Amino acid sequence: MKIDVNHITMIYPSGKKALQDVSLSAESPNFIGILGPNGAGKTTLMKLLIAGLLPTRGEILLDNKSLLSQEKYLKSQLGYLPQSFGLYEELTVWQFLDYMAALKNIKDAKAVTTVLERTNMTEQKKIRIRNLSGGQRQRVGITQALLGNPQLIILDEPTVGLDPEERVKFRNIFSEMAQDKIVLLSTHIVEDVQAVCSRVLVIHDGLILFDGTPSALIAQAENHVGICFAQPGGTVPDGCQIVSKVHTADGIRSRIIAEQLPPYAQPSEPTLEDAYLYCIHSPARRSRISAVNSSVCENQGEEVRIR
Ligand SMILES: Nc1ncnc2c1ncn2[C@@H]1O[C@H](COP(=O)(O)OP(=O)(O)O)[C@@H](O)[C@H]1O
Ligand SMILES: [Mg+2]
Known part of the structure; x- marks a missing residue:
């Protein structure tokens, strides 16, 4: 899989320029950490990559074709953890993931079991989401993003709310998954990037200030x-x-x-x-x-x- 972001500018209807002439390319395998302070434009970039927003200028290509012409393919290959998301409070963890698997049109009957094992959530599968702690809810969010072994994984601040031990566990899961995929992980926790990313983007005020290896930074x-x-x-x-x-x-x-x-x-x-x-x-x-x-x-x- 290959993604090309070509000269993207994003201006919200309020007039706020969230991204300015941003370009980058990524080909699997690639594990990219996106670092930037609050308001830098990280979430905007991720929403553009999942075709949840349309850029004001510029284009995004997926395998050399326009992202918008391939939304179905994109959705079948995508695992996405939004920065803030609502979970279905009355469902159990299992029911929620089963529902997400149906939405994603995942045919593999073992997909939920496999991903629960991978993220160490099997023990919680019968708990209703409303009874989970903040960190556990975040883990459910990460788990749904990994469902069905997607080739493009976009995680917007995935480690927020996790305790240090959980953060380390998830970092290891992410880095295992990244071996043959494109993973983009936004964070303002530098340690997360240091531990697992082979490439780091620094975004500030809607501009990419750096794109390279952590050691080059x-x-x-x-x-x-x-x-x-x-x-x-x-x-x-x-x-x-x-x-x-x-x-x-x-x-x-x-x-x-x-x-x-x-x-x-x-x-x-x-x-x-x-x-x-x-x-x-x-x-x-x-x-x-x-x-x-x-x-x-x-x-x-x-x-x-x-x-
Ligand atoms: N829907 C929106 N309408 C107007 N401005 C927005 C909207 N979403 C984000 N912004 C603004 O765009 C800038 C980038 O935001 P965002 O991409 O969420 O940054 P980050 O994820 O790095 O914190 C911020 O100044 C933010 O206030
Ligand atoms: Mg954000």
Whole structure:
């Protein structure tokens, strides 16, 4: 399977530009983590990929053909976990999954049993959804997305509400599944991406700021991360972002990211989290955002298509 997103711009009827000239390609197997702060455009991108929204400009191709001309094929290959979804409260876990299997036209009679085993939910199969905890409900949502062994799996913030142990379990399930599929997983938890994704997209203000391997993202932040000490009340120089602060006997130990580290900062190896923050806050990126914003403003008043 292959997906091509070509120069997508998405403007909501309110006038909000949620995505601006976004392009990317993915071919299976590919496990892509989409990182970005709230409001970055992650959910919008995912809704466009499942043909739940129509882009204002640009096109999406599935196996080299227009996504919209192949909606039936897309739905048969798709496992989707929306960011917020309603579950049928009165159904048991089993009944809900059986119903979803019918909606997805899955013929395999063992599909529900198989997926319940895979996500370790067999014990809960007779519990009514209204009696599940938040984390268990999220697990049911993930389970339905994996039903029928779909080739394209789109998970919008799947680990929200899971405890750390559950998150690790699901990360392992996702990475097993990704071996021959395209998996897109949006999150603002950097650890989720670090653990399983071979590719990371950083989205901010509707723009893709980075598309590459986690180690390439880390390499960009090389020489931009440092440690410095400040006395209580001391300020951090302009242009520095504080990643973390620890109060020690010697003063406040701050981990900072900066385009130009101050001379008294001791350089430190960047983590993926540092690199993500550097990517989002670096002045070079910000100027790219404002350049695109001003060019997009010239195109206002165009037709908005929405489903
Ligand atoms: N239906 C909508 N109508 C208008 N604006 C929207 C709609 N959905 C999302 N937005 C806006 O588009 C931007 C991107 O939102 P979203 O794709 O949900 O971001 P993310 O998933 O990264 O948090 C935000 O500014 C959000 O407020
Ligand atoms: Mg979202």
